[in-house]
Amino acid sequence: MSDDTKSLVRSTALRLFRERGYAATTMRAIAQEAGVATGNAYYHFASKDHLVQELYLDVTREHAVAARSVLAQGGDLTARLRGVMLAGVDAFAEYHAFGAEFVTVAIRPGSAASPFSAESSESRELSQALFRDLVEEASPEVPTVLRDELPELLWLAQLGVTLFWVYDGSPGQRRTRTLVEGAAPLIGRLVRLSRLPVLRGAADDMLALVRAVRS
Template identity: 55%
Template sequence: MSEQTAPRTAAGDSTDRPVDRTGGGTGRGSGGTGRGSGGGDVGGPGTVGPEPSTARGEQTRQLILETALRLFRERGYAQTTMRAIAREAGVAVGNAYYYFESKEHLIQGFYRRTHADHVVAAAPALAAETDFAARLRAVLHAGIDVLTPSHAFAATFFKTAAEPTSPLSPFSAQSSEARTEAIRLFEEVLAGSTAKVDPQLRPDLPELLWLGYLGVILYWVHDRSPDQSKTRLLIDGAVPLVDRLVGLSRLRVLRPVTTQVLELIRSLRH
């Protein structure tokens, strides 16, 4: 099997992806079983590893992800290639592509893992609190707690995510699973609370809260205060305002405004 370097991607990555001249492919969806002849985690650049559902396969997957995040921190997102990630992780390039089809898929893996950690971090407060403001405040702070170790390199890939056509965008088709799961967390914030919400607003409120959370993250990315303390102040100052607006939404005099806002949001989705 010969090897050829793929063109540079829009994200600036020289992917170094091996091309399978036999027609079988090296990544998932190639039509083969996805296993190399030896079934192990090592091999040539065109060799793929074991099924990711196995314990060993999951260890390899996590090793590749952890290595990628470390290199992103050290070298920057655009300067880190899949070949470099594979070399640092001690796996064949083909194995790296077996678990993650591109650098963008690695960041999607980071999104999913971060969300899973966010759910775990927020769980105690959601189990103990019924007050809407307290639940929302806890979830926002938990999100920043989970993201904090990544602050040093977050700006690097957020620049790429800000591109409208980037698969790393939180609004992209590739991010749909992570987006849905994140909104579901804010659905839990609302569902477990005693908040009285205008029936018109309730179905859309979790998504609006998620959009607000994205705003907090954007502020956090640019926050250079010690330990990003200003982001914490932003959360503590914004939550009471959100809580009050949610409560006021039930007032008859404000229902026309609520209706207009929701119509605008719904029209922008399409």
Template identity: 50%
Template structure:
């Protein structure tokens, strides 16, 4: 893609984001986006086939932003709970510009099949990048070896739960979501630590086996 095409594509995305914020997702059409951007409707559809594809691109950008912010923080944070807090907060920071149309954002960028089937759905690549952030979270921590292969994806699912809470969080600056992260991360760290216990480990392994069976 040449520089002019890249600029036009970025213009369409930026225009769409502005209109989603000001007019709402449902009331914004591809035609309106094209008119606001000063391009033909055909040109808008050339770069993005639908509003859902525009939202998916915004999601990809939020994942990239989350990854960069989390990596910068994780270099200086050692404890599992603090590392998880850093990744979760970085994700919410990256999603903040989209809160006004959060429901549409989630339903478009993360359709149910992408959560239930991590190997399918339009957002698979972005999901893998997001899971990679949580692989970074567990590096250098005392997470049990039997749990390490599955834990990053489980943490991503936790993050998706936090995002769903954030979508409907009407508190100022989504304060309740931050409280959830600050209280939830240490709790998850304690559960991970407890997984080492002989009485708990078999139950965790059974749950992980069930998860794999459901996905296949």
């Protein structure tokens, strides 16, 4: 019964999260709806955060699928970045009403649902692989110096866009889409310009900074 129970609790939790949001979905409601005792949910999932983490993984997978089909179409860095990020906005759209709650939970450093947490490694890898592909298979090619660091920077940028999205109250999250539509070509242009001697120094400094900060 264990595996069955675990996946039953998970699917019930995800359904309730989707229907009611984070705060309105109590652990008691999840357990009751799944037909198990409250404590049983805790036997399978260490905390409510861990259930949110399951939702996060779910949404990441949806995003990955959509993004893969965007990336399969080729294109330059700008087009690919725009496509992947807009696919992200779409994947998240369903949750915008509760998005704030979820991101709040996810951003807490100790949280299992944090994009940086060990528990989230699966979704993090999935997502970061996306951005590696985005950069590496772009044509025309991204300058070699940038190729190592850019994927992670873009992944961070996506987290930033998500944070913006949380605060975006415009209908259909139009402002977030505007941000992506504007930022993608801007980043594409800066990457191209990084080859120029005037900017080469700034680009090198930036890469050095990223490496210094990481260690």
